[in-house]
Amino acid sequence: MKKLLLLSFISISFLSCKDQNTKSEKATEEAELQVQEKIAIANGIKQFDSISQIKFTFNVKVNDTLRTSRAWSWNTNNEKISLTEKDSTMTYTRTDSIAANKQLLDQKFINDSYWLLFPYQLKWSDANFSDEKTMKAPISGNEMKMITVSYPSQGGYTPGDSYDIYYNEDFMIQEWVYKAAGGNRQMATTWEDYEDFNGVKISKTHKSEDGSFELYFSDISVQK
Template identity: 30%
Template sequence: MKNIFLIVCGIVITSSCKNEPSTSMSKEIRTPKTTTLTSAQRLANTAGIKNWNEIEQIKFSFNVGKTGKTVLTRNWTWNPKTNDVQLIALEDTIKYNRNSKLDSLQISSDRAFINDVYWLIPEFKLVWDQGTTLTEKKSQIAPISKDTLDLITIVYDNERGYTPGDAYDIYYDANHKFKEWVYRRGNDSSPSMMTSFEKFTTIEGITFATDHRSPDGATSINFTGIEITKTN
């Protein structure tokens, strides 16, 4: 178990998207009755949230690269309907149910899980997560590409999650697709981390950005081995 402890603790140096999701992660997603969608709903729809109810299981590998070398890999199996989670890292395996009381090692694993899911489907978090404030600005200069993009900012309150009070500035294009984002720890005015969204792929109706790069290209976060099992 020493290996698994080290690899889940590696989250501290890799990224910071670790807020606890609302319980709606394991519930059905209902289509809004209103005909006018919010920007958050449009972004989630573009990424395929309407197909989420059909997913029985999703597998994916979360990988962190430094100067071209992979330094961290976590392999996940998640059943959203039951909230069963399995982590395989190095030679160790941890299984737990997010609806159950977790021990200290499972909590560490769950922190890593929430982080990695946030990177995988951040568009859905805009409409899933509770205790948030959303603000919007049109035609902003994106910090990495310098392109003119629309901006939606999500700020978490100080009472929930593993890292309460955090903020994410998300830049998206006219097609409601994420292009880059800035993470600000504790809603600080200065960026804690920023990355691009690249190499989009669509699997069973869900669209993922499988590659993220820091402005200098030295740090990368990517996903491999994404597999989806749909409800029969």
């Protein structure tokens, strides 16, 4: 009986130590992650590899007038992308070399998908990141953590752009400020109306402080 009790105690102690070690290792791994990685993970980047197709409509309203509406279908396995706009559908495949007659189409896709999955771009794209600060967010005025994301002055469709991104304790972006290269144009918008699509978390609505500008996504479908 004493032997059985001793074995049980050893087993429980072993399992307890193993559990504590696992938690300690996980905490260490999380502590070593960069802020941008934590934001990407919080938004579901680890689930993205299991996604085969994303469909969404990119909409922009200015003063309650719909200025832009573009419906996209993106096959993430073969990078085949289709755009439906004004009853016209165009298709192309993203490669390292985009044909000249497809570059405008690709530019639209890059713009729209950046808004859709910007947290993932913190891992995917070539950007520089500032140190984390605590600042007042431009629209709400609430104190939040903030980093600046800066893109190189050469390459891409909008070289030299930067973003101040404000996020909460869960590493979900709440607001950002877009700054065009040269500092001649900037815009602050919210990140709100989050929804989880098969593990991919998307902010469906972005508004300016006065509400005159609204960018929103509709008809979102994320398929595995």
